[in-house]
Amino acid sequence: xxxxxxxxxxxxxxxxxxxxxxxxxxxxxxxxxxxxxxxxxxx
Amino acid sequence: xxxxxxxxxxxxxxxxxxxxxxxxxxxxxxxxxxxxxxxxxxxxxxxxxxxxxxxxxxxxxxxxxxxxxxxxxxxxxxxxxxxxxxxxxxxxxxxxxxxxxxxxxxxxxxxxxxxxxxxxxxxxxxxxxxxxxxxxxxxxxxxxxxxxxxxxxxxxxxxxxxxxxxxxxxxxxxxxxxxxxxxxxxxxxxxxxxxxxxxxxxxxxxxxxxxxxxxxxxxxxxxxxxxxxxxxxxxxxxxxxxxxxxxxxxxxxxxxxxxxxxxxxxxxxxxxxxxxxxxxxxxxxxxxxxxxxxxxxxxxxxxxxxxxxxxxxxxxxxxxxxxxxxxxxxxxxxxxxxxxxxxxxxxxxxxxxxxxxxxxxxxxxxxxxxxxxxxxxxxxxxxxxxxxxxxxxxxxxxxxxxxxxxxxx
Numbered sequence: 001x002x003x004x005x006x007x008x009x010x011x012x013x014x015x016x017x018x019x020x021x022x023x024x025x026x027x028x029x030x031x032x033x034x035x036x037x038x039x040x041x042x043x
Numbered sequence: 044x045x046x047x048x049x050x051x052x053x054x055x056x057x058x059x060x061x062x063x064x065x066x067x068x069x070x071x072x073x074x075x076x077x078x079x080x081x082x083x084x085x086x087x088x089x090x091x092x093x094x095x096x097x098x099x100x101x102x103x104x105x106x107x108x109x110x111x112x113x114x115x116x117x118x119x120x121x122x123x124x125x126x127x128x129x130x131x132x133x134x135x136x137x138x139x140x141x142x143x144x145x146x147x148x149x150x151x152x153x154x155x156x157x158x159x160x161x162x163x164x165x166x167x168x169x170x171x172x173x174x175x176x177x178x179x180x181x182x183x184x185x186x187x188x189x190x191x192x193x194x195x196x197x198x199x200x201x202x203x204x205x206x207x208x209x210x211x212x213x214x215x216x217x218x219x220x221x222x223x224x225x226x227x228x229x230x231x232x233x234x235x236x237x238x239x240x241x242x243x244x245x246x247x248x249x250x251x252x253x254x255x256x257x258x259x260x261x262x263x264x265x266x267x268x269x270x271x272x273x274x275x276x277x278x279x280x281x282x283x284x285x286x287x288x289x290x291x292x293x294x295x296x297x298x299x300x301x302x303x304x305x306x307x308x309x310x311x312x313x314x315x316x317x318x319x320x321x322x323x324x325x326x327x328x329x330x331x332x333x334x335x336x337x338x339x340x341x342x343x344x345x346x347x348x349x350x351x352x353x354x355x356x357x358x359x360x361x362x363x364x365x366x367x368x369x370x371x372x373x374x375x376x377x378x379x380x381x382x383x384x385x386x387x388x389x390x391x392x393x394x395x396x397x398x399x400x401x402x403x404x405x406x407x408x409x410x411x412x413x414x415x416x417x418x419x420x421x422x423x424x425x426x427x428x429x430x431x432x433x434x435x436x437x438x439x440x441x442x443x444x445x446x447x448x449x450x451x452x
Contacts, residue, residue: 002124002127005125016172016175019172
């Protein structure tokens with residue numbers, strides 16, 4: 001069982017080497033130009 | 044229960060392990076609040092993924108390398124690979140009243156969160172594939188040996204008398220120093236059109252609260268029993284976090300003109316990191332002083348980082364590296380056998396030699412973490428590439444690395 005577990009983990013690591021890296025999601029909405037953290041001017 | 048196992052101690056360490064487990068997703072939220080909205084999922088994933096990756100690594104060979112029968116005081120042997128021989132009977136070298144398997148499980152949670160801490164340094168620009176391989180190599184080549192030196196039976200720093208109750212050296216110093224070299228090797232984030240401000244401060248505050256809560260298991264659980272040392276560690280943990288948050292907020296208030304909520308949260312984390320090695324060896328009042336020092340010095344370290352132009356994005360070095368260093372050296376000053384007879388006296392209790400041992404441990408572990416992390420990063424950069432492309436960085440890691448977004452609107 002231990003050998004199978006070790007081999008499985010090794011197989012996962014090898015799979016990562018060959019796994020694709022491609023954008024699949026739409027572009028995120030940009031963060032507001034004016035920071036949401038900006039402190040409003042005092043009256 | 045096996046002979047010699049205490050039901051009370053076992054229950055406490057079971058709960059403590061669960062508390063420490065919570066810290067890793069909490070760290071994900073703490074960090075995710077500090078990044079821009081296009082990198083939120085990637086940042087949370089850096090922590091969540093670690094819980095999965097290091098659990099498997101630890102069970103298969105990480106635990107054996109860290110705590111297995113010592114090979115020359117430098118590394119654990121392979122006797123416990125796959126947890127062979129790690130059963131329900133206690134191992135007196137580590138904890139005489141809880142099952143050995145529970146000690147392994149408790150330590151697993153420390154091994155999980157340590158590489159997760161580093162991820163704040165290279166947030167918003169590291170390829171996921173590179174991150175994955177970096178994490179397993181770092182856990183194997185940096186964490187496991189250092190854990191063995193300091194905590195392993197026969198470890199050379201342990202034999203020398205170096206003290207680290209809950210991970211100031213093994214966790215925070217290694218992560219902090221590795222974060223510094225990681226930020227330097229991967230380079231600064233691109234200047235963007237949008238603000239670089241934290242996208243959701245409330246997420247960071249929530250993460251801080253959960254980290255603080257989990258830290259009671261991290262530190263008081265490290266007593267590995269229900270006793271006065273555990274109680275002392277819990278009181279010291281809370282004291283340092285509170286004082287560091289107050290100190291950070293106050294210094295920031297004087298420096299920048301307002302008492303920052305995010306600053307208070309980061310200050311609390313710095314105080315928690317700083318006191319971690321010392322809890323269990325010090326009086327509560329010393330914990331307040333360590334917290335005070337952490338709040339002021341770690342705040343200064345953040346400014347220093349900016350001065351040198353290193354983009355340690357989420358201040359891992361300033362909080363964990365400098366905090367861990369402070370606390371480790373503080374043991375050499377404040378430790379007293381009055382709190383923990385199994386510990387040592389420090390400078391204030393007539394034993395200046397302990398301070399020298401603590402400084403030596405800091406120097407050696409820092410140099411090792413810096414050097415080996417640099418090699419790992421250079422190897423990954425030469426083979427897989429560390430950093431995302433410029434267009435990917437501008438688009439964000441959530442879309443380009445994970446194919447999904449945290450916020451649809």
